[in-house]
Amino acid sequence: MESRQSFAASTPIDCVLQFAAADAPDAEGRYACFAARASGLFRSQDYGQSWIPAYASLGASEPLPTSSVVLAPDFKRDRTVFAGLNGAILVSRDGGVEWQRGHLPSPLPAISALATSPNYEEDETVFAGTAEDGVLISQDSGRKWVAWNFGLLDLNILCLGVSPDFGLDETIFAGTESGLFRSTNGGRAWREVPLPMGFDPVLALAVSPRFARDGVLFAGTENNGLFVSADGGRAWQGLAATASVGPVNQVLIDAGGDRRRLMILLGGALIRSRDGGKTWQTCKEQVPGDCSITAALALDDAERSVLIGYEDGSIARFRAGRRQNRTRSTRGRRARA
Amino acid sequence: MAKEMSSRQIPGVVFQPRTSAGMLGGIDRLVAAIRPTLGPIHRNVLIEKESKLGLPELLDSGAIIARRIIQLPNRDEDMGAMYLRQMLWAMYESAGDGTASAALIFDRIYREGLRYVVTGGDAMRLREQLESAIPMILDQLAGMARMLEGKEQLARLAETICYEPELAGLLGEIFDIIGEFGRLDVRASQGRKMEPEYIEGMYWAGGMLSREMASDRASGRAELEECAILASDLEVTEPTAVIHCLETAAQAGAKSLLLIVRSVSERALSVLLMKPNQNALRVAAAKAPGDSSDDQREGLEDLSILTGARPLLQATGDSLSAVKTGDFGWARRAWADQYQFGISGGKGNPRRLRQHIAALRAALAHNDDLQARRRLRERIGKLLGGSALLKIGHPSPITLQARKELAERTAEAMRGAMHAGVLPGGGTALLACQSQLEEKAHEAQDPDERAAYRILAHAVEAPTRALLENAGEEPNRILRRLAEADRRCGYDVVRHRVVDMVEAGIVDSAAVVAEEAVRAIRGAALALTVDVLVHRSKPPLAFHTT
Numbered sequence: 001m002e003s004r005q006s007f008a009a010s011t012p013i014d015c016v017l018q019f020a021a022a023d024a025p026d027a028e029g030r031y032a033c034f035a036a037r038a039s040g041l042f043r044s045q046d047y048g049q050s051w052i053p054a055y056a057s058l059g060a061s062e063p064l065p066t067s068s069v070v071l072a073p074d075f076k077r078d079r080t081v082f083a084g085l086n087g088a089i090l091v092s093r094d095g096g097v098e099w100q101r102g103h104l105p106s107p108l109p110a111i112s113a114l115a116t117s118p119n120y121e122e123d124e125t126v127f128a129g130t131a132e133d134g135v136l137i138s139q140d141s142g143r144k145w146v147a148w149n150f151g152l153l154d155l156n157i158l159c160l161g162v163s164p165d166f167g168l169d170e171t172i173f174a175g176t177e178s179g180l181f182r183s184t185n186g187g188r189a190w191r192e193v194p195l196p197m198g199f200d201p202v203l204a205l206a207v208s209p210r211f212a213r214d215g216v217l218f219a220g221t222e223n224n225g226l227f228v229s230a231d232g233g234r235a236w237q238g239l240a241a242t243a244s245v246g247p248v249n250q251v252l253i254d255a256g257g258d259r260r261r262l263m264i265l266l267g268g269a270l271i272r273s274r275d276g277g278k279t280w281q282t283c284k285e286q287v288p289g290d291c292s293i294t295a296a297l298a299l300d301d302a303e304r305s306v307l308i309g310y311e312d313g314s315i316a317r318f319r320a321g322r323r324q325n326r327t328r329s330t331r332g333r334r335a336r337a
Numbered sequence: 338m339a340k341e342m343s344s345r346q347i348p349g350v351v352f353q354p355r356t357s358a359g360m361l362g363g364i365d366r367l368v369a370a371i372r373p374t375l376g377p378i379h380r381n382v383l384i385e386k387e388s389k390l391g392l393p394e395l396l397d398s399g400a401i402i403a404r405r406i407i408q409l410p411n412r413d414e415d416m417g418a419m420y421l422r423q424m425l426w427a428m429y430e431s432a433g434d435g436t437a438s439a440a441l442i443f444d445r446i447y448r449e450g451l452r453y454v455v456t457g458g459d460a461m462r463l464r465e466q467l468e469s470a471i472p473m474i475l476d477q478l479a480g481m482a483r484m485l486e487g488k489e490q491l492a493r494l495a496e497t498i499c500y501e502p503e504l505a506g507l508l509g510e511i512f513d514i515i516g517e518f519g520r521l522d523v524r525a526s527q528g529r530k531m532e533p534e535y536i537e538g539m540y541w542a543g544g545m546l547s548r549e550m551a552s553d554r555a556s557g558r559a560e561l562e563e564c565a566i567l568a569s570d571l572e573v574t575e576p577t578a579v580i581h582c583l584e585t586a587a588q589a590g591a592k593s594l595l596l597i598v599r600s601v602s603e604r605a606l607s608v609l610l611m612k613p614n615q616n617a618l619r620v621a622a623a624k625a626p627g628d629s630s631d632d633q634r635e636g637l638e639d640l641s642i643l644t645g646a647r648p649l650l651q652a653t654g655d656s657l658s659a660v661k662t663g664d665f666g667w668a669r670r671a672w673a674d675q676y677q678f679g680i681s682g683g684k685g686n687p688r689r690l691r692q693h694i695a696a697l698r699a700a701l702a703h704n705d706d707l708q709a710r711r712r713l714r715e716r717i718g719k720l721l722g723g724s725a726l727l728k729i730g731h732p733s734p735i736t737l738q739a740r741k742e743l744a745e746r747t748a749e750a751m752r753g754a755m756h757a758g759v760l761p762g763g764g765t766a767l768l769a770c771q772s773q774l775e776e777k778a779h780e781a782q783d784p785d786e787r788a789a790y791r792i793l794a795h796a797v798e799a800p801t802r803a804l805l806e807n808a809g810e811e812p813n814r815i816l817r818r819l820a821e822a823d824r825r826c827g828y829d830v831v832r833h834r835v836v837d838m839v840e841a842g843i844v845d846s847a848a849v850v851a852e853e854a855v856r857a858i859r860g861a862a863l864a865l866t867v868d869v870l871v872h873r874s875k876p877p878l879a880f881h882t883t
Contacts, residue, residue: 154687
C-alpha cells in the first residue's frame with residue numbers, strides 16, 4: 001500500500017466533488033474521465049491514472065471551482081462534456097479541450113448538479129440543478145438554459161436522477177434541501193414525493209438501469225440514511241443499517257441492474273452491500289487512515305476499477321479492490337494567463 | 338288539510354294534484370331543452386338575447402341553458418323548472434360539468450317517484466329511502482375510479498367534457514404542467530388560434546404605485562434582481578419612515594427593494610423616486626394584494642412564507658419607521674407593472690412553505706363553502722410557483738365567447754377529475770350501479786325501499802339512454818348488449834362499438850359523476866315531498882318559450 005504524503009491544498013477546501021467517465025474507449029483507445037474539484041475541472045485520458053487541468057484553453061488566472069460534470073451518453077462519438085460552476089455552465093464539444101459558455105437566466109445561478117437525458121442524441125436535453133433557482137433545462141445541447149419550476153417548492157437542488165427510459169416516461173427526480181420531487185413531463189412541472197421521515201435533505205439519487213420494469217430508485221439523505229423505492233418513488237423503505245451513521249453522499253448501483261449490489265458513500269466512507277442493503281461491508285477501496293472520501297465512480301471496465309476522490313483533492317484508482325495509484329499533483333498544472 | 342284548503346281555492350296557492358302536474362311539466366320542459374346537448378354527438382341550443390342589439394347565444398351547457406330560461410309562462414310549471422334550474426346552477430358552480438346528466442337523472446327519479454306517490458306511496462318515506470341509497474352508489478363509483486397521469490390521459494378526459502380535440506390537447510398539456518391547483522386564466526384574444534402561455538413565479542393583483550419606478554418605460558414594468566421584499570398593509574405617509582426603510586434595506590445588503598404597501602403619499606413617493614435614492618437602491622412599490630382585509634391578510638401571509646419576510650401589519654401597530662433588517666424577505670427576481678407584481682425564486686424556508694401548502698390543502702378538503710374553496714385553491718395555485726394563460730381566438734364573437742366558456746367549464750371539471758380520479762365515461766359508471774340497485778330492490782321487504790331502488794335502477798341509465806338517442810342509436814338494443822358486458826364497458830357512439838371506456842380514453846371525472854348522482858337524487862327526493870305551491874301576487878317578468 002502506498003503511503004500518503006502530506007501536502008497543502010491550493011484552495012482552502014479542495015475536495016473532489018464529482019467524477020464522470022466515458023463508457024468505452026475512443027477511437028485511439030483512450031478512456032476519458034473527468035473530475036470536478038474546487039480547484040477546477042481535471043481530465044484524464046487513461047481512466048484516471050494521470051490528470052491534467054481541463055480549463056487550460058480558457059486562460060483563467062484564478063481557479064474555476066467546478067461542482068459538477070457530466071458527459072453526453074454517447075461520448076465516444078459525441079465528445080460533449082458539461083461542467084457546472086458558480087454562475088456558469090461550460091460546454092465542450094471536443095472531449096474537454098475547448099469550452100463555450102451556455103446562456104443562463106439572470107441573475108446567474110450557482111450550478112449544483114448536472115444530468116443528461118438518456119435520449120440526448122435525439123432530444124439534446126440536459127438538466128442542471130442550482131443552489132437557488134431550481135432546475136434549468138436546455139433542449140439544444142447546452143446552448144440556452146431556461147428555468148422550469150412549476151410545483152418545485154424547494155429551489156435548492158442537491159442532486160438529480162433521470163429515468164433510463166426518459167424518452168418514453170419523461171421522468172426525472174430532484175433531491176433538494178427539504179426532500180424529493182418528481183417530474184413526469186420532462187422537467188416542466190414537479191410534484192412532491194413524500195418520504196417516510198418527513199423533511200430531510202436528499203443528497204444523492206440513483207435510478208435503476210431497469211427502472212421502467214422494476215421501478216427501483218435509491219435516495220440518500222443527510223440524517224436518515226438510504227431509502228429505496230420499488231414502485232417508481234411512490235412508497236419508500238429505509239435501509240436501517242445506514243440510518244444515523246452519517247450523510248449518504250453518493251449511491252452507486254450495479255450497471256447490470258442487479259439491485260442487490262450497491263455501493264454508497266456514507267459519512268465519508270465507502271461501503272458495499274451484496275444483498276440489497278440489508279448488510280454492508282467496508283469496501284477494499286477504503287484504506288484505514290485515509291481522509292474522507294468525497295466522490296467515487298465505478299468504471300465500466302473489465303477490471304472493475306473504481307475511482308476515489310478524497311477531501312484533500314487527491315484521486316486514487318483501484319483495480320479489483322487494489323489501489324493502483326493516487327494522484328496529488330494535478331493542482332500544480334494550472335494554466336496561466 | 339291540503340285538500341280542505343284546495344276546496345276553498347285560496348288565490349295564489351296551488352294544491353295537489355295540480356302541484357305535481359305543474360312541477361313535472363316545468364321540469365320536463367327544462368330537461369327537454371337540455372337533453373339534446375348530451376354526448377359527443379349532440380346538438381346545440383340557440384338563445385335569443387333580450388336586447389335586439391345583442392347577438393344570440395349558442396349554448397351546449399345544461400346549466401347555462403337552464404340559467405337563460407328565467408321564467409315559463411305557466412306559473413306552476415315555472416316553479417318546477419326554477420327548482421331544477423337552481424339545482425343545476427349550483428352543480429355547475431361546484432363541479433363545472435355533469436349538469437345535463439344530473440337533469441336527466443333528476444327527471445327520471447321525479448317522474449317515477451311521482452307515479453309511486455300518486456298510487457298511494459308515502460313521499461317522505463320514499464325520500465328517505467332514495468337518500469339512503471346514496472352511500473352505496475358512491476361506494477360503487479369510488480371502487481371504479483382511477484387516477485390520471487400524464488398529458489395524454491388529461492387530454493382524453495378534457496375531450497370527453499368539451500368534445501373539441503384541439504382544446505382538449507391544450508388543456509391536457511396545461512394541466513399536466515400546472516396541476517390540479519395551478520392557476521389558469523382563459524382569455525379572449527385577437528387572433529384566430531388557441532395558444533397557451535406559461536408564466537413562471539407567483540404574481541398577485543396589486544399594481545405599481547408609480548410608473549416612474551418602471552425600469553422599462555415602454556412596457557411600464559420594473560424588474561428587480563436579488564431583491565429585498567417588504568410585505569405590509571401599511572399606509573405610508575411620512576418621508577422619514579421611507580428613508581429609514583431604505584437605509585435598513587441597504588444595511589441588510591439589498592441592491593433592490595420591492596415595497597408592498599396599501600398606499601404611499603405623494604411626499605413619501607417623491608423620496609422613493611429621488612434619483613440618488615434610486616441609484617443607491619432600486620425600489621419598486623406595489624399595492625398590497627387583495628381587496629378585503631381577509632384577502633390582504635392571506636396574501637401577505639403567503640408572501641411572507643414564500644420570501645421569509647415578517648409581514649408588517651397596521652392591526653399590530655407595525656410601522657415603516659421601526660423596520661429592522663430581519664423583517665425583509667428575499668427573492669431572486671421580482672417585477673411589478675401597472676396591474677400586478679410578481680416574485681420568482683423566493684428565499685423563504687422551503688419546509689415552512691411545504692407545510693403551509695399542506696395546511697391549505699387540508700383546509701380545502703374540509704371546506705364545503707364554494708367561495709372559500711375557490712380562495713384556498715387560488716392561494717395554493719399561486720404558491721406552487723407558476724401559472725398558465727390560455728388565449729382563445731375566433732373570428733366570430735359568438736363562437737369566441739362560447740369557446741371561452743367551454744374552456745373554463747372544462748378546466749373546472751378537470752380539476753375535480755385530477756383530485757378524485759376518473760370513471761368509465763358516457764354514463765357507464767352509473768349504469769354499472771344498476772345491477773346492484775336491482776338486486777337491492779329484489780331483496781327489499783319494505784315497499785318504499787323496493788320502490789326507491791327500482792326507481793334508482795331506472796334513473797341511472799337515463800344519461801346513457803339520452804346519449805345514445807342523441808347519436809341516433811337504438812338505446813334498448815345497446816343497453817341489452819351492455820348488460821352482458823363487463824361493468825367497465827360502454828358504448829363508443831363515435832366508433833359505434835362496445836369498448837372498455839377507460840382504455841379507449843372515454844372517461845368522466847369521478848367527482849362530477851358522484852356529484853351529479855347526489856344532487857339529482859337529493860333534489861328529486863325533496864321535490865317529491867312538495868305538496869303546495871305558493872305564487873306571489875305580482876309575477877316577475879315573463880320570458881316566452883316557444
